Amino acid sequence: MAYVEGFVIAVPTVNREEFLTHARFFDQMLIDEGALRVVECWGDDVPPGKTTDFPGAVKATAEETVCFSWIEWPDKETRTACHEKMAEKMKSGEFDKMAGNLSQMPFDGARMIFGGFVPILDLGLAK
Numbered sequence: 760m761a762y763v764e765g766f767v768i769a770v771p772t773v774n775r776e777e778f779l780t781h782a783r784f785f786d787q788m789l790i791d792e793g794a795l796r797v798v799e800c801w802g803d804d805v806p807p808g809k810t811t812d813f814p815g816a817v818k819a820t821a822e823e824t825v826c827f828s829w830i831e832w833p834d835k836e837t838r839t840a841c842h843e844k845m846a847e848k849m850k851s852g853e854f855d856k857m858a859g860n861l862s863q864m865p866f867d868g869a870r871m872i873f874g875g876f877v878p879i880l881d882l883g884l885a886k
Contacts, residue, residue: 761881762832766873769819770826774865775801778826781865789830792841796831817870826866838875 786797802825813825832838848854
């Protein structure tokens with residue numbers, strides 16, 4: 760069964776191009792490990808909420824743009840195997856060698872919110 764991971768982050772607006780470069784590199788690694796699709800979205804219409812909102816969830820400042828991303832996996836097992844491989848590469852130092860200067864994220868990863876989800880309804884696209 761398909762599996763989806765979702766992420767919300769605050770990226771310094773001046774780092775947009777650096778974020779794209781970073782995403783192209785790391786997202787391709789996910790594709791190489793079995794991800795079916797990776798989508799990166801730059802905030803365009805992210806209004807403040809009355810109770811909670813995206814900017815508040817990631818403690819975005821006025822100098823940051825909220826980004827929403829998702830990864831589509833064929834199943835949770837493929838996602839878990841990818842995470843395990845990435846963790847091994849990070850632990851061994853291989854990750855930093857591969858990424859070079861891209862190993863430094865162009866955003867504060869501590870404020871990222873993320874989770875894995877099982878799709879229960881999928882409408883559209885298929886015609």
